[in-house]
């Protein structure tokens with residue numbers, strides 16, 4: 001039997017809280033984005049969703065927020081990162097976790113479904129433009145007819161804004177969070193797994209305007225693209241799965 005150290009639940013709770021602080025740095029108004037998304041789901045479905053897939057759901061903080069609002073829902077968190085999925089699993093054993101890489105179409109085979117809602121927050125920018133186009137078609141296959149896709153990310157012309165350095169010139173909060181985790185002995189085996197899994201995987205830093213996403217989603221069989229919330233260049237857009245693609 002392995003004597004692997006398991007991260008203590010109290011530490012996991014703290015790291016997940018810190019994760020949210022980091023994500024709020026990159027996505028000011030994050031709570032408003034999520035509220036707008038969850039309200040749109042209820043309005044579109046006319047009820048709470050039964051099955052939800054959070055693509056690139058990381059340590060499951062969004063899943064937790066959804067379960068607070070929809071306690072009867074079955075939520076699946078899919079991510080390529082075994083360390084983040086372990087945080088989700090420790091904090092919320094009742095949430096399904098799936099390790100899969102959305103940079104290839106093979107993720108579909110393990111993603112389950114059909115779902116009422118598929119969401120991807122701050123995740124599609126990891127993919128190349130061609131993959132994002134295909135990803136829309138793949139996400140559609142996971143949705144029930146009439147189901148809703150929520151995509152939240154930076155959306156603008158790639159050249160229109162130069163990314164600002166971290167305020168005060170301090171450490172990048174993302175790098176600082178991972179460095180903090182790297183100092184935790186209980187996370188060492190998971191971080192070794194993570195390093196192996198992420199070898200060769202890079203963030204494409206893909207940024208495109210809302211109309212690009214609308215067009216890609218429409219070609220993939222989605223209708224009713226709706227901007228639910230926008231702050232600076234961060235946008236949350238919903239797309240409804242329409243009937244069969246003609």
Ligand SMILES: C[S@@+](CC[C@H](N)C(=O)[O-])C[C@H]1O[C@@H](n2cnc3c(N)ncnc32)[C@H](O)[C@@H]1O
Nearest residue numbers: 056057058079080081101102103121122123126
């Ligand atoms: C910036 S984080 C956002 C996490 C979460 N959606 C949130 O808002 O808190 C991006 C997430 O996408 C995941 N990710 C990046 N590339 C991926 C890939 N190729 N396949 C699956 N997940 C990926 C990362 O591991 C990470 O959890």
